[in-house]
Amino acid sequence: MIGTCNQILLDLGSRSAKIYFRGNRVIEQTQVTWDLLEDGHAEEKVYKTLKSLIGSYINKYPISAIGTEAMRRSPDLAEKIAKICNSFGICYRTLSQTEEAQLILNAVDLEGEGDIINVGGGSIQIVSSPVVRLSLLNFGVSDLNRAFSLNEPPKARRINECISWIQVRLPSMAGSFIYTGGEETFLRHMGIAIRNSFCLR
Numbered sequence: 219m220i221g222t223c224n225q226i227l228l229d230l231g232s233r234s235a236k237i238y239f240r241g242n243r244v245i246e247q248t249q250v251t252w253d254l255l256e257d258g259h260a261e262e263k264v265y266k267t268l269k270s271l272i273g274s275y276i277n278k279y280p281i282s283a284i285g286t287e288a289m290r291r292s293p294d295l296a297e298k299i300a301k302i303c304n305s306f307g308i309c310y311r312t313l314s315q316t317e318e319a320q321l322i323l324n325a326v327d328l329e330g331e332g333d334i335i336n337v338g339g340g341s342i343q344i345v346s347s348p349v350v351r352l353s354l355l356n357f358g359v360s361d362l363n364r365a366f367s368l369n370e371p372p373k374a375r376r377i378n379e380c381i382s383w384i385q386v387r388l389p390s391m392a393g394s395f396i397y398t399g400g401e402e403t404f405l406r407h408m409g410i411a412i413r414n415s416f417c418l419r
Contacts, residue, residue: 224240224241224280225239225240225279225280225281225282226238226239226240226272226275226279226280226281226282227240227281227282227283227284228268228271228272228281228282228283228284228303228308229283229284229286230254230283230284230285230286230288230289230299231254231285231286231287231288231338231339231399232253232254232255232286232287232288232338232339232340232341232358232360233251233252233253233254233338233339233358233359233360234249234250234251234252234339235249235250235252235267235268235271236248237249237271237272237275239279248271249271250267250270250271252264252267253339253360254288254289254295254339255287255288255291255339255340255360255361256360261298261301261302264298264299264302265302265305268302268303268306269306272306272308276306276307277307281306281307281308281309282308282309282310282311283299283303283308283309283310283311284310284311284312284313285299285310285311285312285313286313286315286318286338286340286341287315287338287339287340287341287356287358288339288340289312290312290313290314290315290340291340296312315341315343315354315356316352316354318336318341318343319336319343319344319345319352319354320352322334322336322343322345322398323345323350326345326396332347332391332393332394332395332396333345333346333347333391333395333396334395334396334397334398335395335396335397335398336398336399337358337359337397337398337399338358338359338399339358339359339360339361340356340358340360340361341354341355341356341357341358342354342355342357342358343355344388344389344391346389346391351389353388353389355387355388357387362380362384365380365383366379366380366383368380
């Protein structure tokens, strides 16, 4: 039951596909996990995944879809995603990384809250305060998993090397920050303390 709804938005990220139901506000969301950077070119698999996610809402609500880093990296993949969306009557568009960061900035009041780090499978956006500054990084969780064996058995994971690699690429930031995207367990594996949903340095 999704209550009052006048629009559905599909957020097609590198690591997940999320569906948002919008009325006067976003009232519910659900998602499926995938890795478009790894198997996004398997067109039938992507089709079936999206159909399972939105099949019951087609022809009931206006649906729009946006794509992020996986599609920015691969025009061929973006074309396939657009084709699949069009087959469902869904309008599709690939966001630039700047647009992605701007959406984050529009959604959160930064005053007194520190910085925002949005981590995706193939990119990271950092919105810094008190003077708003956008930092756009062209790597994400999927890239780090592959580069530093983070999906391998514990002894094979090069966690300290990964931390060092990330640290030299981050901008200077405020003490605490808001983390969006990815999983809390990923942060804890990286040794970041979390208190009351805030990440502490």
